[in-house]
Amino acid sequence: MDKKIENVVFNQIINDHLKPNIRQIDEKSYYPKEFLNAVGKAGFFSSNFLQMEDVRCGELYIIEETAKFCMTSAFTLWCHLAALASFRLSNNPYINNHLLPFFESGDVLTGTGLSNAIKYYAGMERIRLKAEKTDGGYMISGSLPNVSNLDHDHWFVILASLNEKQRIICSLPVNVEGLILESKTNYIGLNGSATYACFFDNVFIPDKWIISEEADEFIPKVRPILALYQIPLGIGVSQAAIESIVKSHLKNKEVNQHFKTQHTELIKKLQIVRTRTYEYARYVDLNTIGKEILLTRLDIAKLTPEVVHAEMLYSGGQAYIQGNDTFRRLRESYFLLNLSPTIMLLETLC
Known part of the structure; x- marks a missing residue:
């Protein structure tokens, strides 16, 4: 097409x-x-x-x-x-x-429970799921506090520890026996993300659902892709906020020209991040630019709140009305700071 x-x-x-x-x-x-x-x-x-x-x-x-x-x-x-x-x-x-x-x-949708894995390999968290080898597969026990994009017919991806030397990456359907889901909807935003706490009580994972039995080698391959794909979350929100700022600026140029943050400056900053992101996507081996991807992910994590805060100022009183898009973008931007790899982790790694 x-x-x-x-x-x-x-x-x-x-x-x-x-x-x-x-x-x-x-x-x-x-x-x-x-x-x-x-x-x-x-x-x-x-x-x-x-x-x-x-x-x-x-x-x-x-x-x-x-x-x-x-x-x-x-x-x-x-x-x-x-x-x-x-x-x-x-x-x-x-x-x-x-x-x-x-x-x-698209007939079957999936989520990812790899936040724990990302934090583990950064030295910030213990592995929450334990695996035990059994006939034809593994038994999984433990819990994950937050896994998103789950529904009754979905699948998702997890990491579990077999022993001190080996960790595995698995896939499984939500309706598997021994898995209990608890809905999480008390957030300031992202409540429509179908996020659940997941409790594993001897969940059987057959060998055919195993993505990799060598997670230590697998995670470095997938980690740059996960981080790269998070960058457009901030790009899209920032673009919408800048469009709103431009409209507000045109309505009241006399007042808005005195704001320290101007839309022309924000547009330039965002374009640099966006261009870099799509250039990275063209690399055959993302592992060779893993550090650069993380730095760009950090850049968008810092730029997006700057843009949406500017939008709040430009929008004025209307931004405080319930259901306003400007305030929704403000709330959404804070999630980008806490999405693994979080801004704290990114600053540590970079």
Whole structure:
């Protein structure tokens, strides 16, 4: 499909399946499952016959475009794409030939429970899940406090420790026996992200669901992709905020010209981050630029709050009205600071 046609198709999906539900997503914990299904059915999750660099650029774009309207929905999109990145790196034939096609079709959606893994390999957290080898697979026990983009028919990705020397990466469906989910909806934002605490009571994971039995080697391969795909969350929110600032500036130039932060400066900063992000997506081996990706992820984590705070000032009193998009973007921006890798972790690593 031609790139311009793809953009038109995606914009239509946003108009039909996302825009009408944004208030419900933000205020009523409405999970945008229909939107995600529609994105998949239109082919935006497919990697068939494509260079991986083109896949990455396309997936960055749909996260960015979604985040312009709703970062909660963009985050659920990131969760699915983060899981897809893990599945695509697997050497397990069952995953490659049977599971991945379902996930790329959008008929079956996925989440990722790898936050614990990212923090563990950064030396910030112990591994929360334990694995025990058994006939035909592994038994998993433990708990994860927050896993997003889950529903009754979804799958997700986890890391578990077999012993001090070996850790494994697994996939599993939400409806597996021994898994208990507890809904989490008391956040200031992102309540529509279908986030759950997950409790594992001897959950059996057959060998065919194992993504990798060598997590120590696998995580460094997938980690740059996860971080790269988080950057357009901030880009999209920032673009929407800047558009709002420009409109406010034009309405009252005499007053707004005295603000220290001007939209022209913010546009330049954001364009630098965006250009760099899409350039990184073109690298064949992202591990060679892992540090640069983390630095850019840190840049957007700092820039997005700056932009949305400026938008609050430019918008004035209307930003304090319930349901206002400006205040929603302010709340969304704080999630970007705490999404693993958090801004504290990024500053430590960089």
